[in-house]
Amino acid sequence: MELEDLKQLIELLKETDITEIQVEKEGTKVKIKREKFFQPLEAAAPKSPSVQESLIKKEIEDEMQRLITVTSPIVGTFYRSPSPEAPIFVETGLRVKKGQVLCIIEAMKLMNEIESEVDGILLKALVENGQPVEYGEPLFLIEPL
Amino acid sequence: MELEDLKQLIELLKETDITEIQVEKEGTKVKIKREKFFQPLEAAAPKSPSVQESLIKKEIEDEMQRLITVTSPIVGTFYRSPSPEAPIFVETGLRVKKGQVLCIIEAMKLMNEIESEVDGILLKALVENGQPVEYGEPLFLIEPL
Amino acid sequence: MKLFKKILVANRGEIAVRIIRACKELDIKTVAVYSDVDKESMHTKLADESVCIGPANSAQSYNNIPGILTAAEITDSEAIHPGYGFLSENPQFAEACLSSGIIFIGPSADSIRLGGDKAKARQTMKRRGVPVVPGSDGPVVTEEAALKIAKKIGFPVIIKASAGGGGRGMRIAKEEPEFEKQYYMAQREALTAFGNGELYIEKYITEMRHIEVQILGDSKGNIIHLGERDCSIQRRHQKLIEESPSFIATQKFRKKIGDYAVKAARALKYRNAGTVEFIVEPAGNIYFMEMNTRLQVEHPVTEYVSGVDIVKEQIKIAAGLPLEWKQIQIKLSGHAIECRINAEDPERFIPCPGKITFLALPGGPGVRVDTAAYNGCVIPSHYDSLIAKLIVHGRDRAEAIARMKRALDEFIIEGIKTTIPFHKKALNSPAFIKGDFTTGFIEKMNAPVQNTGKESA
């Protein structure tokens, strides 16, 4: 192994999180060790999840970011149907169209219809029927199509 | 592996965070280890002085650490001579012996003689004659011999 | 004592904290409402429940009537305390509370309206024998009629918007030639600011003290006052230092101004806590200025000298309880001073929002701090710049001043600029110490040449 090879090897390591490498070849033996790469600083290190966990988490996060969260534009009471007897506006798992009414927020005896801003699938309702909601409170998750 | 190669190898390592390298080749065995990389972590980096400045500072600090600081063991008034008319105990730049009186701290009309704890040279007096001093206040710098 | 089970506090900052404290001591649950930038605010943390009612913009949050009433409904709040500012003097809000079956802790919508119409209030007071600054008898209708009145009372005059108050919507005409211009300027301003161009005219008084009287009225028609506050230390009509008693108040003076204040409150059929503001000339003439139909920022000064917890009394009055005191039972003792600590540059008074990186509050005897600030909190740029009120009490004015000075020295706020340096300067100024000042105090204090001239004279 020539110096040039060594150089390349070292260069190679730079981009990785490898901390030790040993090579034996044709009577040449090379061992390179280094400090923990990435520097997840000592203090923070014990808390940080494994790389794999991080990746899974990241995927979920990416997935979540694709979804659209419908939040309440006002304080009020959340209703999924126009009246107690009527069927609910949209069942979970079904398609919704942009402009379609998703729910009602009642405030001061006024029924405020909340419409979907996108075409998509209503994945999840985050609030129970009849519950009070704050300004900005997440109501639904929609997967846009 | 020639000296020139080694030099280059060392040069190579400078830019990296490698802490140990071992090469065995044709009966030559080289092992290079070093302290944790420069580490002034990103956050601290901008504040840290240049390497050269650090070295100079370090030298001064080392020099300072060799010196002995005589501090006041009590609160009181600092006098460099036994009485206003008498000559001062030790002039700056002169040798002092262990146990030799360096000054007096007056407290409650009592004259407390402060002795040198080492043989050395009295480099500097840090307090003016007749000034009040606190507990722990530095009085003299002595270079031990 | 049957009060309320739960009160919604329709405000933020130190006054929301103040109200929550009173409720806690009365064993009443509290609901905080907040805008999304106030999620980490102290009032949100201290209340038993909290509801986000809108974005930072106060029109959509702290001034959002349907949002606040809905928050009250979904939390089963029985009453709403509006604090000061925001909806506290909004008669529509008081009415909306009433029609929603929620008790508004304050006066009736009618009292608020009467207090808010400055020209009409002037007329009402005059009729009831409360002296007003010489000027028009109610609103003026045309520029010609206004000029006629101005000439009668003599220049300078001040042209004010009927819907104004608190220093907004005012124009001064120093002499006749500029009257026309100022009249139309005032009218335009009034229209822009209040959507109502109605004006009235008063003699412009340059040398004056601003002295106000704290009023408490119950639902049975009993009205008492808790003495006066001197709020003459102002900058552009914004109060900075308040004290009680006023340096110039004798027993006789207090009786007189107190009687006027009670008369004024009675004219408005006033219920709950309110403040009657007066102009007092150096010669001693007292003129009604306006009535503030709400809790005042500077109420702690009166609490200290009277021993009455004004916020608790507001709640008791709203619950229908009669006043516990007759006028004669109100005893004032000692001297109290308040300094308003604003997040402002202390020289130019420019707001300075941001993060408080270190906070140390003063303590010890006779010191009260009302604040919603804490270590590491952020003062948002959307609301007013008051971050703390430092109030002290002493046996006499000299002790109160000494105490305030040492408390200001202990008060450390890092990360943002505050008015603390201004207060230190003001409290050391000879005019303040002597008690010899008018509303022109700050201009004089900041004019060193003039000061030196005066001192050598």
Added chain:
Amino acid sequence: MKLFKKILVANRGEIAVRIIRACKELDIKTVAVYSDVDKESMHTKLADESVCIGPANSAQSYNNIPGILTAAEITDSEAIHPGYGFLSENPQFAEACLSSGIIFIGPSADSIRLGGDKAKARQTMKRRGVPVVPGSDGPVVTEEAALKIAKKIGFPVIIKASAGGGGRGMRIAKEEPEFEKQYYMAQREALTAFGNGELYIEKYITEMRHIEVQILGDSKGNIIHLGERDCSIQRRHQKLIEESPSFIATQKFRKKIGDYAVKAARALKYRNAGTVEFIVEPAGNIYFMEMNTRLQVEHPVTEYVSGVDIVKEQIKIAAGLPLEWKQIQIKLSGHAIECRINAEDPERFIPCPGKITFLALPGGPGVRVDTAAYNGCVIPSHYDSLIAKLIVHGRDRAEAIARMKRALDEFIIEGIKTTIPFHKKALNSPAFIKGDFTTGFIEKMNAPVQNTGKESA
């Protein structure tokens, strides 16, 4: 009013801060002394000057008489305020001040000595007609003589060191057989702790309230009292909650115990502020316990109800000024409670020094905080664990309790354990609320089975 130019404060922590505050308000310069671990302490930062007098060990710093007097000399201090603890009840220190020409802000060395000799003080009081707990007439000389007295007064008895006080150097003998053992144990403890084996004997009273009276005496021989404090909420003789007035004090009771206290102070020719402690039995019997010849930790409780700034009065008295009040002019109003916030585990009361990582102090009406703590400060392990006193004032006891509860909720100290949870529990306990407690309160509160038994009874 000619007082002092400069005072040295020979203490640390909250009481040093309290004294510096009083000096600042009186326009007197201050000198802080500190041990090297206290360099960043608040008292060091607040004083005009500060002098390091020794290492952490208090024998070489806060109890270092030559060091403190030298610090006074080199800073040209005219007087020394000793606070409480440390040198405050050390007659040698008072004498050393005198002979150094520095005014000791406190009583004479003779008064301190008389107050410190518990057996002699008993004798003195008895002679002057102040009732003492049945027991020996001064110190006892032999075990036989002591036993004879014990049998006469009846078991259980308590054997106390003449040089003791504040709960140290005491042994209880429940019945005759164990008397001898306890006697010699007490003697050995007294010798070890105080270098003085002199003992005296008292009837051991198990059910009692600890009630004390604040005294002020001037150099002209005028002595007044400022009412009583009830300090029955104690753990192993360490007070945790104090209040004024006592729940059990009628006007008549206050007159009686106040008269005793003034008599006691007069017997010691007492000058400056002091406290006479009494044992009060449920049946109402009052017995002199001891006199503390210094400022007391819990003095703010009395300041709140009397309106007298006790620390300022100490300084004025030391400067030779006569008392401003006659007894009849002292008016007590409202109710005050103090909770001692210690850096201790709230269950087992084990000291918990360390760094305060976040601090939020309570505020608003009727709340006073005396502390030397600030955000990020370190509570050293070398000194006592008191980090803050939270004192509240209300119109009556119910309001004071409600106020204390809400203030405790607002008081946030992170990084170390404190007694705040203990106080919350105590203030919610039915016995405390009813005012029905003795010095055994904490043991009873922490014994849930017993409590339940009582409630169902």
